[in-house]
Amino acid sequence: MKPKIIVEGTVGAGKTTFINYISERLCLEPIYELTDSKLIQILENFYIDPSKWGFQLQIYFLTKRFKQMKIGCEKGNVVMDRSIFCDHIFPSVLLKRGEMTKLEYDIYKELHSNLIEFSTPPELMIYLKCSTKTAIDRIKKRGRLWELSIDENYWEILNREYEDFFGQYSLSSLLIINTDSVDERFSNIVQIVEEIFREPEKVIYEYNGNVVNKRSVANA
Incomplete structure (x- = not known):
């Protein structure tokens, strides 16, 4: 089986709120990011000293993403919070900021590429898009000290x-939602998702709260 929906987006994009909403209305089981005390400890250390802890954090995150992916594929009728398919984005950021060495990044990428071969894309990927300003405002509002x-x-x-990444995405159908302009009730989202599931081919839908634009993945 494959996961029904995976929800992705930058930190502060509104993934948890959206997953709670969509899981209730489509009767999907939510699978949130897997965590434990070890991951929280590494995460807190990372935000204090990214150069020292970045590689350890990303390797441990990758193992959690792979386990999460296995659970999603076994259950099928789920909506997942993040996935292994976007996990490489975070070490890429660290590399560009000089907080991960090229050797560390290459080791990560080799492991990530091997695990991706055993991972199944979802029926629908949903990308919650927002401006950096909106993301930062939401991060400040929720007040997590390490963020x-x-x-x-x-x-x-x-x-x-x-x-x-999502400008080139083609693994499955994709719904891009601009959360800068979509209201917190996510008006019309369920209808749009159900319409995408009826599509015979992979498609890309973009929704800004008022207008839906549609194109085929081949023409993206």
Whole structure:
């Protein structure tokens, strides 16, 4: 089986709120990011000293993403919070900021590429798009200390990496939702998702809260 929906987006894009919404209305089981005390400890250390802890964090995250992917494929009727398919974005940001060495990045990429071969794309990927300013405002609002400690350049590069990745995405049908302009009730989202599931071929839909644009993946 393959996961029904995977939801991706930069930190602060609104993934948890959206997953709670869509899982209830489409009767899908939500699978949130897998975590444990070890991951939280590494994450907190990372935000204090990214250069020292970045590689360890990304390798441990990758193992969690792969386990999460296996659970999603076994259950099928799920909506997942992040996935292994976008996991490479984070080490790419660290490499560009000089907080991960080229050797560390190459080791990560080799492992990531091998695990991707055993991972199944979802029926639908949903990308929650937002401006860096919106993401930072939401990060500040929820007040997680380790997120607040990192400089705004990190969030800017991270957002650009997501934009670049989904500008070339073709693994499955894709719904891009601009969460800068979509209201918190996610009006019309369920209808759009159900319409995409009826499509016989892979498609890309973009929704800004008012207008839906559609194109085939081949013409993206």
